[in-house]
Amino acid sequence: MARYEIFVTYKQGIFDPPGATAERALRNLGYAGVEEVKIGKYIRMVADADEATVREMCDKLLANPVIEEYRIVTVEEA
Amino acid sequence: MARYEIFVTYKQGIFDPPGATAERALRNLGYAGVEEVKIGKYIRMVADADEATVREMCDKLLANPVIEEYRIVTVEEA
Amino acid sequence: MARYEIFVTYKQGIFDPPGATAERALRNLGYAGVEEVKIGKYIRMVADADEATVREMCDKLLANPVIEEYRIVTVEEA
């Protein structure tokens, strides 16, 4: 059993709607100093699977390699 | 107290990352017939507030009028 | 090619974290009349697939039948 952390973010130049919405809402709350907000996913997984398999899960379901990039950190190995 | 349903969708031409990710994942699951998937928000709200106020909540926080459009349906009036 | 609208909501009694977060943020913005906010998904799909197949897509990927329920509306038939 291993433990992974996965950070999914939009590729440079890809529009990030939840980030844009949060950015706007923060300014509406009075935080004028907010310049940019990007919202990605922070996934923690426990699995009986090696890193190559986790990469496959990202490519197929957890991320969309066309628009997103991700970084996998192995926190604890089997 | 009134009850509202709010449908938030991206404006035409705005890229929809969660939709693109689901589209790709469905094809990876074998559903070759999937042409397009768009994922918006379906919000249900109970509030002591009139529709104009709910519109304001959408503009400020629940949606981002720059990239999203929304439709409010009053299900039950106070 | 058919066109579907799918409404995904949490089953009664299932906790809805994005809804709870929006509810709290709206009150922080000064909307004291907000009683309850539930946030589900509003999916629009174009697919060469019948409704039974769309139901299968929901059960496998678009929703989690253990915690969510969904309603499929066929907007336009092939």
Added chain:
Amino acid sequence: MARYEIFVTYKQGIFDPPGATAERALRNLGYAGVEEVKIGKYIRMVADADEATVREMCDKLLANPVIEEYRIVTVEEA
């Protein structure tokens, strides 16, 4: 101008619907070794604001302290 990374996760014991949905979908894709998936938010912010102010933004809008916890990392100071 400072740069922050914010990791938002559900508090222990709080149900995580997107995580549960991804977990189920991964098993449906054939990944039987998947034990647990938790999906949080990975926010990157550029702002003319100190860490205390970013903490306030989290408490008010980016997270819900009742159900979520967050960790702020200052990547680059003004």
